[in-house]
Each structure stands twice: as C-alpha cells, then as structure tokens.
Amino acid sequence: MSDYTRPTEEKLQTLRDIANKMRIHSVNQTQAAGSGHPTSSASAADIMSVLFFHIMKYSIKEPKHASSDRFVLSKGHACPILYSAWCEAGLLTEEHLLTLRKVDSILEGHPTPRQNYIDVATGSLGQGLSVSAGMAYCGKFYDKASYRVFCMMGDGESAEGSIWEAASFAGYYGLDNLVAILDINRLGQSQAAALEHKVEVYKARMEAFGFHTIVVDGHDVEALCRAFHEAANTKGKPTCLVCQTFKGKGYPDVEDKLDWHGKPLGAKAQAAIDACKALIKNPGPHGITPLPFTDDAPKVVLPQVKLCEPPNYKLGDMHATRRIYGDALVKLGKSFPRIVALDGDTKNSTFSLTYKKAFDDRYVECFIAEQNLVGVGIGLACRDRNIVFCSTFAAFFTRAFDQIRMGAISQTQVNFVGSHAGCSIGEDGPSQMALEDFACFRSVPHAACFYPSDAVSAERAIELAANYKGITFTRTTRPNTPVIYSNDEVFEIGKGKVVRKSDTDKVTVVGAGVTLVEAVKAAEILQKDGINVRIVDPFTLKPIDKDLLISCAKATGGLVVTVEDHYAEGGLGEAVAGALSEEAGVRVRRLAVTDIPRSGPAADLMEIYGISASHVVKAVKGLLG
Secondary structure, three states, X not given: XXXXXXXXXXXXXXXXXXXXXXXXXXXHHHHHHOOOOHHHHHHOHHHHHHHHHHHOEOOOOOOOOOOOOEEEEOOHHHHHHHHHHHHHHOOOOHHHXXXXXXXXXXXXXXXXXXXXXOOOOOOOOOOHHHXXXXXXXXXXXXXOOOOOEEEEEEOHHHHOHHHHHHHHHHHHOOOOOEEEEEEEOOEOOOOEOOOOOOHHHHHHHHHHOOOEEEXXXXXXXXXXXXXXXXXXXXXXXXXXXXXXXXXXXXXXOOOOOOOOOOOOOHHHHHHHHHHHHHHOOXXXXXXXXXEOOOOOOOOOOXXXXXXXXXXXXXXXXXXXXXXXXXXXXXXXXXXXXXXEEEEOOOHHHHOHHHHHHHOHHHEXXXXXXXXXXXXXXXXXXXXXXXXXXXXXXXHHHHHHHHHHHHHHHOOOOOEEEEEOEOHHHOOOOHHHOEOOHHHHHHOOOOOEEEOOOOHHHHHHHHHHHHOOOOOEEEEOOOOOEEOOOOOOXXXXXXXXXXXXOOOOEEEXXXXXXXXXXXXXXXXXXXXXXXXXXXXXXXXXXXXXXXXXXXXXXXXXXXXXXXXXXXEOOOOHHHHXXXXXXXXXXXXXXXXEEOOOOOOOOHHHXXXXXXXXXXXXXXXXXXXXX
16 A cells, blocks of 8 residues: 555544543443443444544535435444544534433434434444445446445344345445445453454455455554555455454443443443543544545436326236336336336346336346345435335345335335235245235335236336335236226325225225226126125225225225235235224225135135135125125
C-alpha cells in the first residue's frame, strides 16, 4: 500500500479519545435506561471511532443523502455505540443519549428508521449483510456512484445462515464497494461464541465466499486505519475486516467476562467510567467533521408509475396470473427505468424471466437463498432508489418471514410476489404448495395483500403494488383462469368486486383466484336448482372491503360462504369473518384446506380437500337448510 499515509499521532490519539468517550456514553446510556448492551458496544468502540471520524463520508445535515456512505449495524443490540458516534459527530447531544429506551425517545433499544440516520431496523441478528449487499449492488450497478457501504456484525450472529447467503451474493457480484466488519469479541449471550477468537477460521470462511479478508486488532486504531484503507483500494471483490476484540473492553472486572451481556454495569459503572477517562488525553471538542462525499449519485424521484399500456385481453380467454406478473412488470419497466426485479432461481416459473429478457440489467438473480433475496430487495429499496419486486414460490417466502417482518419495521416498500399457491398447483405436492402465505403476510403491519383472479386484475394489482407505500404481497396462481373483467375495469386497494348478482340472491359466496372460478361453477349448478347466489371477488385480502361484504351479507339474509385454496387459519375466511364479526345475524361458513395435501391433479385435490364447486354447492344448501 504505497499510497497509505499513516495518520498523525495527534489524529490517532484523538480517535482513541473518541472511542473511550463513546465507551463512557454507552455506560451512561444503559445506566439511565436500566437495561441495554454496554459491553457489546465497548468491543466496537475503536472500530466505530475510525469509521465515523476517519473513513466514512457523510453529512450531519442530511444523513441519508443519496451520495453519502451507508452504515448498517447488524449487531443492533450494540446501538449505544452507534448513538454515541452520532453524538460525537454532533447530530445528537449527551442529553439525547440519556433518553435511551424511554417511551418518548427516538433512541430505541435496537435501531429503527424512526431515527433519521438509520436506513434499516436491525437487531434480529444475521440480516444486516444482506441489506448492505443490496445497497452496495445499487451503488455499483444502478447509481454507479462512489458511495460505499459498511456493515458491522457480531461473531455470534455469524452462526446465522443468512450471513453466508449474503456473503455468497456479495462475492459472486464482486461488490468492491462493500466492507463487512466482524466484531470478534469472543462472548455470546449465554456462553462463548462457537469459534471464540479463532480469527483465522473466520478469515478462511470469508475468503471462501470471495472476500478479500484482513485480520486486524480491533482495538488498534492505526491498524484499523490501515485496514480500511486497504479495503478502499481493493477492486473486484468485497472486503471483510475480521476484528479481534474483547467484550466490555476498557471496563475493569467486566472485560472479557461472561454474564454481562445485555446488562448495565450497575455498581461497576463508575469504575468503568473512571478507567476510560484515565485513557483520554483530550476530552474535546475535537473539531473533527465528517469527510465530504462526492455528490455523484443520480437524482431519483419515485413517480406514480403506470403500465405503459392498459390490459388487452378477451373475456373468457384463459391465462395464468403468474405469467401475467412478468408481462405487467415489463409494462412498468417501460414506464420507469428503476423497476428492479429479483428472484431466487425460479424465474422461469414465476415469469420474472419475462422481465429479465426485456431488461436484463434491471434483474437481479439471488439464487436459492430466499432470506438473502428479501434482504437484498430491502437494501435496493433503501433511500427510495428503486421500486423493487421480489418473486419466488409463495411457500418459500415463509423461510424469509423474519426478514419480511423486519422489513416492515424498517418501513421498506418492497413488493413480494408468490406463485405456486395452494393445492391447485397439483402434482408437485405439499412441499411446494403455499397454504399459509396469506396468514404470514396479513400479519405484517400495514402490508397490502393482493389476490388477483384474472389477467386484468393481475396487471392492475402489480401496478397498484408498485405505488404502495409499504410492503405488498401478491399471490399468483399456476392454473389458467378465465378473464372476467373488461380491460377498462378500475381496481383499488381495499375495494372488492361483485362478479355475479341478482335481486333474489340467497347466499353470498366469497372466493379468490382458483376458488372464484369454483364459486362461479357452483353458482351455475345452484341456479338450475332455483338458488341464486351473489359472488364476491375481494381483490385484496388486506385491506378487505368490509363495506362491500356487509352490504352483500345483508342482501343475502346474513348468509355467507367463503372458499379458499389456503389453510383455514389466517386466510380469506378469517379475513371475511373478521370484517363481518360485529354484524348481528351473520353466519359465515368457511371452506378451506384442512389437512396436508398430497400430489395429484389439481381438480382432484380441490375436490378431496373440500374447496371445489361441489363443496360450495353443499355449503350453500347447508346454510339454507
């Protein structure tokens, strides 16, 4: 590193002084809160001092500027050190720090975007590197900007498989603007971490995933300055700093000892403060300001994006909504260049392949690693840089549910599209059948859940999802279903459709996707017996059209049947029942899959598991007595 210039001794001492001041802040914050993580913060103090006051380029006035460096504290429980860094930088005051974990404070027990310098919520361990990889991918391939992304992880969380999914992704795409930092402080929550201080093993693992890896003393600020400089000059691959540290560094009778995880220092607090103060040569102010960044990220304003042309289908024609997803994405992509699609090696089944063929550079292959797929999507959507769609089989999103849950806390606007839903996928069998997908996504705060029943509504669902401020989930189906809506039909989130009605309807039947088709078949059979039924397509299961359901229920004497290709818990039936729960005189009969299905033809399975037209007929007649 011939171009490396060692910082002056004065600068190095200032970095040490700031690190020890942040250790003191961490003690004071957690003492005031009566809880928190001072020891996990202390191990990272020197790393944070070098990062924030010698390496990173950012703005106090605009912490989330499009061109500034990004920092993700994946070990979110160590947030006292992060808040301390922003205090030393001048964004927060020491008075702010003492509000840690208070109900009226923005300084929560783990970072959330309620703070204007936090991009994503962390603390559910193992997720930060995926999000950081998404940010870095955006910077390298879309923004083509000079900002860099830093992610600090703990050694304990490296046991999470999602870390290695992310490492594989970052290495594969050569994200040389990404720096992963492993804080190897040896101790976990209840015992030593699996590898303790075997830093060479961590090094070998990260190298195996394509990282340039540097083992460094995490308490040697000069060595850290050198390592970060080396990272900045490494091209073609990401860098990982494996930092050997000690939990509770600088705190007498606490450093490198078990049973101090997540606890304020209590009676040992003053001794810790005194010990850190003794190491400080200049208490400040230090006059250090953040390094300026190059403002070279393009200006991006996410518009109200529209399909470049309206749906164009013939009534009665048969189309699979999974295929329509790809067509709709292409129409959006022609309208706005920042539509980004991700998939987990199912693109020829979800039909995100259609988008890849049209806009190869706007498609990101994440391979069979769904947790990372979701995390990268969240990273790509950060700071409103892109409109993001993640697709795979709907069943496979369940393994990434924690990432989705954390995405909601992060206020992300990622759109999830799950295909191959329900027993109607047929011969592939139960491992591939999403039968709990709506139960998962309906539980996510503020999420919108779409279930389009034909090609027209599918295109409009994807268009509406692209503009929604929050998480969306769209369930697409494998079987072909008939076009039932005209091309100019208007769809809205939270507004259902009555697809069949008369003045003599006896029962309201609510179905969606393949079960809407079964409901229509049942209606034709029942009509021959002199029984008319009203059929409702909810379009969105969350929010569901409560007013429409109440109106239809009242019009049919309070008798309602729901039919869904989903388990009985958490899906259409419970959504409808919940909407009608305060209405007197309403009876809801719910038809759903109540057992684990098996392989077989779709029609046979729907009959066996009680969601076919014949079962709808039986349910209607049963209600009528």
